[in-house]
Amino acid sequence: MVKYLDEKTETPPDHVGWRLWQASRAWQAEFTAAMCAAGHGWFTEARAGLMGHIPRGGMRQSALIERSAISKQAVQQLLDGLEADGVVERLPDPRDGRGKLVRYTSKGLDALRDGDKIKLGIEQAYAARLGPGRFTALMDALRALDAGQANAPDAAESK
Amino acid sequence: MVKYLDEKTETPPDHVGWRLWQASRAWQAEFTAAMCAAGHGWFTEARAGLMGHIPRGGMRQSALIERSAISKQAVQQLLDGLEADGVVERLPDPRDGRGKLVRYTSKGLDALRDGDKIKLGIEQAYAARLGPGRFTALMDALRALDAGQANAPDAAESK
DNA sequence: AGAGATCGTCAAGTATCTTGACTATATGAA
DNA sequence: TTCATATAGTCAAGATACTTGACGATCTCT
Numbered sequence: 001m002v003k004y005l006d007e008k009t010e011t012p013p014d015h016v017g018w019r020l021w022q023a024s025r026a027w028q029a030e031f032t033a034a035m036c037a038a039g040h041g042w043f044t045e046a047r048a049g050l051m052g053h054i055p056r057g058g059m060r061q062s063a064l065i066e067r068s069a070i071s072k073q074a075v076q077q078l079l080d081g082l083e084a085d086g087v088v089e090r091l092p093d094p095r096d097g098r099g100k101l102v103r104y105t106s107k108g109l110d111a112l113r114d115g116d117k118i119k120l121g122i123e124q125a126y127a128a129r130l131g132p133g134r135f136t137a138l139m140d141a142l143r144a145l146d147a148g149q150a151n152a153p154d155a156a157e158s159k
Numbered sequence: 160m161v162k163y164l165d166e167k168t169e170t171p172p173d174h175v176g177w178r179l180w181q182a183s184r185a186w187q188a189e190f191t192a193a194m195c196a197a198g199h200g201w202f203t204e205a206r207a208g209l210m211g212h213i214p215r216g217g218m219r220q221s222a223l224i225e226r227s228a229i230s231k232q233a234v235q236q237l238l239d240g241l242e243a244d245g246v247v248e249r250l251p252d253p254r255d256g257r258g259k260l261v262r263y264t265s266k267g268l269d270a271l272r273d274g275d276k277i278k279l280g281i282e283q284a285y286a287a288r289l290g291p292g293r294f295t296a297l298m299d300a301l302r303a304l305d306a307g308q309a310n311a312p313d314a315a316e317s318k
Numbered sequence: 319a320g321a322g323a324t325c326g327t328c329a330a331g332t333a334t335c336t337t338g339a340c341t342a343t344a345t346g347a348a
Numbered sequence: 349t350t351c352a353t354a355t356a357g358t359c360a361a362g363a364t365a366c367t368t369g370a371c372g373a374t375c376t377c378t
Contacts, residue, residue: 013211015278016285017186019301021208024183026304027176046365049180052172062325074366076327081364098325098374119174126175126304134300141297142178144289145185205334221356233335235358240333257343257356 027122034118040111042085050078051087056112058103060093087111186281193277199270201244209237210246215271217262219252246270 028045035043053067061079065072079102082088087108093099104112127135187204194202212226220238224231238261241247246267252258263271286294 014302016282016298016301017183017190017278018211019298019305020179020183020186023301023304024176024179027179031176044364052177060325065325070365071367072326073328073368077365093325096325096375100326119176123175130300130303134296134303137293137296138300138304139175139178141289141293141300142175142182143173144293145182145285145297146178203333219356224356229334230336231357232337232359236334252356255344255356259357 030122031115031118034121035111035115038114038118040114042082042087043111047078047082047087050075051082051108051112054088054102054104056104056109058101060096061090061100061102064102082108189281190274190277193280194270194274197273197277199273201241201246202270206237206241206246209234210241210267210271213247213261213263215263215268217260220249220259220261223261241267 028048031048032043032045050064050068050070053064061075062072064079065075068075079088079090083090086105088102089105090100090102093101130138187207190207191202191204209223209227209229212223220234221231223238224234227234238247238249242249245264247261248264249259249261252260289297
């Protein structure tokens with residue numbers, strides 16, 4: 001291949017945003033791959049994002065919409081998919097004829113359990129790679145960042 | 160609104176992956192908003208990801224494809240958009256009739272400059288929020304993670 | 319009862335990716 | 349030189365993850 005120009009003048013970005021992005025993507029790739037390997041091929045990042053908001057005991061779809069930062073239609077489509085794949089089920093809310101209850105099926109609960117195991121494994125690998133001190137420092141900084149974000153009104157995320 | 164069930168049994172995730180994801184999204188939201196406010200309304204996350212790989216001096220499209228982890232068609236579509244918005248331009252490669260050179264326009268270079276300023280601002284805000292010690296620790300840990308990832312053959316990202 | 323808000327759904331469109339098929343050019347060996 | 353093959357870029361079609369807008373059904377409040 002012809003290499004010339006200033007392709008050696010590479011500028012691999014090195015700022016917080018880039019690092020966070022890379023780290024986040026790497027984690028997700030690892031987690032998703034492990035979930036697939038564990039037989040949960042239906043698992044995707046978007047679904048994970050949504051499922052992160054559904055407690056084990058289930059919840060109302062409207063409450064889920066409130067929590068996840070996305071539109072109700074997006075939630076609905078994601079739920080449609082999860083329901084079609086047998087991960088969650090939607091039942092009519094006995095206390096409100098308009099509402100629906102979103103609940104994990106046993107398949108969904110299995111996936112949650114496997115996911116917890118995988119998360120733990122990745123976390124331990126990270127801790128081993130960084131050393132306990134640096135890993136703790138990382139988590140501490142990330143939590144502090146999150147707390148600051150939640151309080152900041154200009155975070156464009158509070159709504 | 161009717162609140163019942165175990166909606167108080169909230170399970171806000173707190174593991175590395177979630178934290179990284181949240182932090183990454185928050186950074187991107189802040190950056191994109193600032194870029195929009197600076198008049199670069201064409202700016203999106205996907206485009207940023209690609210532009211992060213294009214050096215100031217430009218490069219061959221094929222080299223860009225190699226670097227970015229996405230398909231050549233995706234790169235092409237992103238470039239089509241960036242070109243349509245006047246951010247980059249594609250010139251025939253004088254040394255290879257098949258190739259094209261991707262180069263920033265002055266509009267693109269302006270955006271890069273503004274982006275650098277904004278990045279710096281966000282970084283300083285983060286450092287102020289965390290304190291210099293914790294911020295340095297965060298960057299250190301993220302860099303170490305990235306370095307470890309790059310060396311790990313199972314990272315599914317090396318290709 | 320009736321007004322208005324809330325809950326979920328349907329329809330349509332956009333952005334970001336994918337795989338597959340194709341053209342044009344370059345390279346290297348017969 | 350010429351032909352096989354590899355590389356560079358494009359075109360087409362489809363999947364996923366979102367968006368806004370419109371709508372019917374149900375609840376709540378007066």
